[in-house]
Amino acid sequence: MTRTFEMPVRIRFAHCDPAGIVYFPQYLVMTNALVEDWFDDALGIEYAHMISVRRVGLPIVKLNCEFARPSRLGETVTLALSVDSVGQRSIRIEIVCQCNGEVRFRSRQVLVTTSLDDGRSIDIPGDIARAIEQFAPGTSRALQEESDT
Template sequence: MDAKPDHCFEREVLVRFAHCDPAGIVFFPQYLVLFNGLVEDWFNDGLGIGYAHFVGERRCGLPIVKLDCEFKAPSRMGERLMLSLSVSRVGNSSITLQLRASAGGELRVLSTQVLVTTSLDSNKAIAIPEDLRRLL
């Protein structure tokens, strides 16, 4: 699970003061905020599906229904993290993602997330929309 996939979407982010706790390291829930931003960037820039349109106008949600995180090493303010995302499984309504945060070639966090496509009107799972499925 540590090997980086061949095909992934990547973004570099700066660790900011707001990400850190009093110990001066990234407070662990902030990685989820960073990874959520990466998912939005992946939709917008990697898939070409506007995330705001997908959620706002199309009324599709992508809640996390399963989450696993391994924290390998701390990250500090001022460091630049390379965030990466790859798809490891596509189901009827679920998408399993592998997300990584690393700096200087050192893995800091490894996360597996299962997202489910939902209707924001009914709050129930729906099949992955065909335009999205084709891009996965």
């Protein structure tokens, strides 16, 4: 069974449009923060160090989003991240946003490790791959080649 990493998020004024509901691009800001916290808190890999010192980036190269119900100012939602699979250079994740058991937003993403010095994709560094594989047992590093580009 795949483990999930969960993070509660209070919906703030800055997340919302004039109607008081989450403006859809803000979900991507929230999911990026979730990935950073997942690295720091669950994987034991300091995200800031990975970016600024190791110069390893993790951009989204494929994104699918579904918006089921609006989230509103003042609510607390829970974001849950799970790993679908791990490839040589990419990670497939799913993020589900819920409030009181109701799905509000779902995102499937493919993240690719890149060199921040030249912008090219690189193999997932060993320590990061091991941390991710421990988090999501049963995943394989055999994603289809189309995900690695």
